[in-house]
Amino acid sequence: MNAQPDLLIARMQEGSEVAFTRIYERYQKALHGVIFAIVKKEDVAQEILQDVFIKIWKNADTYDSNSGRFFTWILNIARNASVDYLRSKRHKNSLKNLSSDNFVDIIVSKSDLDEQTNTMFVKQWVEKLEPMCIKIIDVIFFKGFTFKDGAEELDMPSGTLKTRHRKCLNSLREMMVN
Amino acid sequence: MDIQDTKNSGDLEAYVCGALTRQENMAIAKLVRENPELEEEVEAIERAYFKLAAGIAPAADEIAIYESIKGYIREGKAKSEDNHWSQYLGWAAAIVLLFGTSYMFYQNTELNDEMISIVQKNQILNVEVESLDSLNLDYKEALAFIKKPNTLKINLAGQGDHGTANAVVFHNKEQNITYLDITGLPDAPANMTYQLWSLTLNPLTPTNLGIVAVDNKNLIEFTNPNDTEAFGITLEEAGGSPTPTLERLYTLGAIE
Structure with missing residues (x-):
């Protein structure tokens, strides 16, 4: 993945279906991962992924590149849709319990690891991460907590959380480069 | 805060994750926009998260999912075209009403003017009728006078x-x-x-x-x-x- 595809985004905002297709091709897998990390059910994750892209299409014109990354914008849509699902289904995991398990559990539980090169790499990287980093990335990236809420959840000052979050991601980035 | 400080602060990671407050987010967005080095860093962070998330995604029939999305979009598009149509109808009605009202106002003004001119004409005619009446009376009088035997x-x-x-x-x-x-x-x-x-x-x-x-x-x-x-x-x-x-x-x- 390279720089943000501003032109594609603009074309999609103008109503180009072709541009939307490219956006889908580019981002669907990452959003699928985020949704799956929250709802933890494959069939549900697929349904939500569809809804999320329909929302992206319908609300494309509300995205303003001056106020943030497109990735962040669609990430929020995906998280909100997933959390809404959990709420609406009165899922047995309340929001408070969202962090009781994390994205690593999903990787480990997946049966078709060998077929998923990406997943295999991710598993290797994640296994090398500090346990606290996994928690931090899970809460801040996947579950979309603010630093304030995340700090409460992980019981550490929010300033500390912010710098540790950076260190954890740097470790991940180093592993990815190698 | 210089570039390195900004990078080390953890704000850029938070920015990508959407974990900043609205105000902080706007400030960072501005910094990133103005500074290519920060933008590069943001993109690297985004790339790392992107890979991580994609690696977690379950296997799926991407094309089938897309076809299903496309179906919704087309349907929605048709609906939204309807909406557009009704929106335009609303605007059209508003414009017609505006022109209609203007036209009525214009007509009303014209009619008022016309009425004033008719009232004035009527007054003039009344004066003429009066003078003709009086002339007629004079002639009647004259005729009566002429008809007298003496x-x-x-x-x-x-x-x-x-x-x-x-x-x-x-x-x-x-x-x-x-x-x-x-x-x-x-x-x-x-x-x-x-x-x-x-x-x-x-x-x-x-x-x-x-x-x-x-x-x-x-x-x-x-x-x-x-x-x-x-x-x-x-x-x-x-x-x-x-x-x-x-x-x-x-x-x-x-x-x-």
């Missing part, structure tokens, strides 16, 4: 150079009233006026009955208490003359 009709014949001129006088001795019909007289020149005289013949004594006023009436009433034996009309300077100018005697007629 009213005499005297033809005044053209005199000298004015042989083609003529006038008719209706005189009632008992009522002391004389009517003059000037239809047969040529128009008086500018600054001149016709004057009617009552004459007694022996000796010839003219008495002024009055000047012939220039108006739309051809039948003019004079008070005439004289023992008139003949009538004469002369052309005089505007305003009339105390004695008739005999060189300009137009018509003359005696009571038989």
